[in-house]
Amino acid sequence: MASRAASATSLRGATEVKVRKQFRLVGKRYPTWLKLLLLTSLLLGLCFRFVNLDRKLYWHDEALTSLRVFGYTQTELVQQAFNGQVVEVATLQKYQHPSPDKGWGDTLTALAGNAEHPPLYYLLARLWSDGFGSSVAAMRSLPVVISLFAFPCIYWLCLELFESSLTAAIACALIAIAPFHVIYAQEAREYSLWAVTVLFSSASFLRALRLQTKQAWGLYAIAVSLSLYTHALAGLVPIAHGVYLLATQRDRLFKTFKSFALAAIAGLATFLPWIILVVQNWAQVHAATEGVRRAQTLHTIIGKWFINLNRVFVDIELGSANIIFVLLAAVVFYWLCHHTAQRIWLFIVSLIVVTAFPLVIADLILQSRYSTNLRYLTPCYIAIELAVAYYLATHLRSRQLRQHKVARTALVTLVAAGSLSCLISSQSEVWWHKSIQKTGFYPEFSRIVDRTTNPLIISDSSNAIDVLSLSHSLDSKVHLQLLPATVVPQVPGQFSDVFLFSASIPLRENLEKTQNFQAQPLSKTRNVFHLTKLPASLRK
Template sequence: MAVAQSLKHVKNRLTQTKLLPPSWLQFFIIVVLVLGVFFRFVNLDRKVYWGDETLTSLRIAGYTKAELVQELFDGHLIGVEDLQKFQQPNSEKGASGTINSIVVDTPQHPPLYFLMARYWVQRFGYSPGIIRSLSALISLLAFPCIYWLCQELFGSSLAGWIAIALIAVSPFQVLYAQEARPYSLWIVAILLSSAALLRAMRLGNRDTKTLISTWGLYAATLALGIYTQLFFALVAIGHGIYLLTIEKFRFTKTVFAYLLASLAGLLTFVPWLLILIANSSTVEKTTDWSRQKESLFSWVKAWTRNITRTFLDTDPAGGVIEFGFNNQWTEFIRLTLVGMILFLSGYAIYFLCRNTGKQVWLFVLTLLGVTALPFISRDLISGGGLSGSTRHLVAVYLGIQLAIAYLLATKISLPSRSAKVQKLWQFVLVAVVSSGVISCAISSQQEIWWNKALSQTEYNPKVAQIINKTAHPLLISNEKLNFFLPLTYALEPKVRLQLVVKPNVPQIPDGFSDVFLYRSSKELRKALQKQNYKIEPAYQTGQVWLWKLEKKV
């Protein structure tokens, strides 16, 4: 009973006062924050530039896949620099070219991030590190945004600071802050729009000026979110369900203001919505990967892995924890750590629901449920694997981190007579944050991590090393762009290329010290053998990634 009264007292303090962290925790959070910034920017150029990122570069350059293939995949000799023309802005294509590239190839990707990236590299130059630095910088905005959201949701500075610490060294957050993709902007949009909604609900009816400014800000965040990522629409729907539930489905002034703001924000998306409708067949074709059949066990494994990766991720191959060797003890430790993280996440949500008012717990639950249930339902019905894709459930991970931030802020704020409980939860906080620091420290030193689509890029550094060691190499390929383009970032300028589309066969010229074939089709190898070439594996790991060609005497 005494503990329950203490929890109730702390809850009142959290929601009614500006509780600041104790001095030791302030220092701890500052150190974590510095580490979080460091991890976002370290080795940006060193990490493999993978398929989706090369397509980002293709977008900001303003070219379509068809234009690149038409100009370069006709069998004539080209250099790495010829491909780079299609990877960076130039005078031939303007911002309209970027938009056209998205419309033609991937209309399901709104253009905001790609336009920002185009102007970024025009201003600062082009390299993988420079373009990724835009995402890293944007990710820093998540810190003040989640602090603001915690203030609006919990009324707690302490919860806000803990939330900052959690996302600062979250392995998931850091990995996607280093991607030349829109994910960090999407995270900021979710946090910013959520805080803006709560602020508008709290202040919007004071006077006309406040109503316009608060709900106008919310409308602007909706436009920001929907032009960053289409799945932001689920967050907006969750906001609507939350607000209508809090207002008891009555047509109040708040509901009216919300509807106007939502209409204003979403009306800005009408032009791109018309583009989506007109290019629906392209959307269907370019998202067919999400319809690949997966078993229920695969879904559960993916969901478990993805939640755990929010706090702990030391396995570059796509697991959760890698010890360097496997036996029954490492497996036991691995399962124990995963179980503890899942338990902490579940308990945090339970604790939030038991110890906060409806306006608090319902917000977090709608953020979690409305964004996750459509993916899960779709997969259960159709058998696809969309819900197992880590990057599409950003809002779910943020909701879990909010719940854990509230749990830890409450527990470590217990009165002095509960010192043992305080110490225990202080240890939990340090352990959770430390697991993130360790994970980020390990991944920051690696060229390849699971988020780089290992099936596309895992062995590219070793393949490039073999090719680069030769004196005057020729590399032949008829591989897809998202496989081949990442490899070219690791090739030296001396490498010449001969690219064709299936089923065409190149005529190999003389004068090269070594001739290689990259991930070719069986038909191409047979055709080259008919040209009197002997073909042997040059690099093989399960499948052959690189072939060596030698002219028969």
């Protein structure tokens, strides 16, 4: 028995020595399997960001982006395009491309009229279009390129926070194939830029704490300004930094907090003109953000919290199994708070609590939708990714064979699951973040229309941006009859097929009553119909 025990102990010791040799961190040398895994993640993340850019539906919010970027307002679109005339698709598409009559001043005017979105991304998009065009692929390539800056930013942040190149490398690999980052990198909106500014401002904040120089705090002030001009909720991030500073800088609190406050105030001061604009247009801003204040049940809110955490790493609906990622996150944070230095775990916890808690409280009290919008919690989910990366890196360095194996298996599983999720979504024309219940039928509807010989689509101004979005998917032969509100058209008779798209119910009922059309629904969830003339024998 003694010889068996000695043999087992010797074998276990030899195995642990083998593991330590397999994972040498001396000179920052990593084992071959890890190098290949990290490199594969980065290459796949790069490919997934660029694949099928022009194949995916250019949905409502993206169409609205192009409208504003090129200096048009929604009011202008309705007044000029929805006048009852029959027009070609190209006539409507002009509102999605630059015009000699619309300069940078018009772009600023259009953005000022929609002050709920700060202007930095939209101005960059206007500049980008001057050099690369205004096609769907060109407009989406800007957020893709911006998203690539997240890699050096998160690497820098990990070096400042964890002082670990391994953690930095794993964090880069995770965000490279994280479905959350990939899908928003392919959308012509500001969310990939916001992720970059969150990382950049956080890294520059920690650097300023370390160096305590005017130049370092000046860089942080610039980062705060860029972040504020990117997203309306960006102000929560410097508040999280302030909470962290107050909790960790007790020995030199006054001097450090003074420098931080001056930098934060300087960044805020540059944003003051836009704040004034928001106040002046508050009624419009309040109306434009009505969607996030629509009531939903507590059960729905909690369910979306679970699935959103799942979507950060694995964008596959797991039903009730979504709780698995919640439990795993709880394990990571329990370990983080009990086995790491305060300066590490407190930064991550501060970023999560300060940026998520106000939205969560608002939803629990008002039953609104702030915290259930994945993109609104970008700073929170970045902090979770940082925690996971540090957990994996620490356990990969462990001399305990079990911890090492668990961490290696978890890292490989996350990379594989994220890659599979991105592969699936890359082949889909419409994914969940494009309000799939509302827009999921658009690609199929456009194919139905395109199969007809000489089609006409009728719609009215009640959903003008939806029509603008659909126009990107239609063949040039399609004609549109776009109507002002409450106007019933005289439908021309030269078209082979007539369709009613996203129009008001009164318009459909009037067409059926006054012009003897029968409306055949093409979708159970959307207001889309094929209109056919009733035979004379069936007319009332």
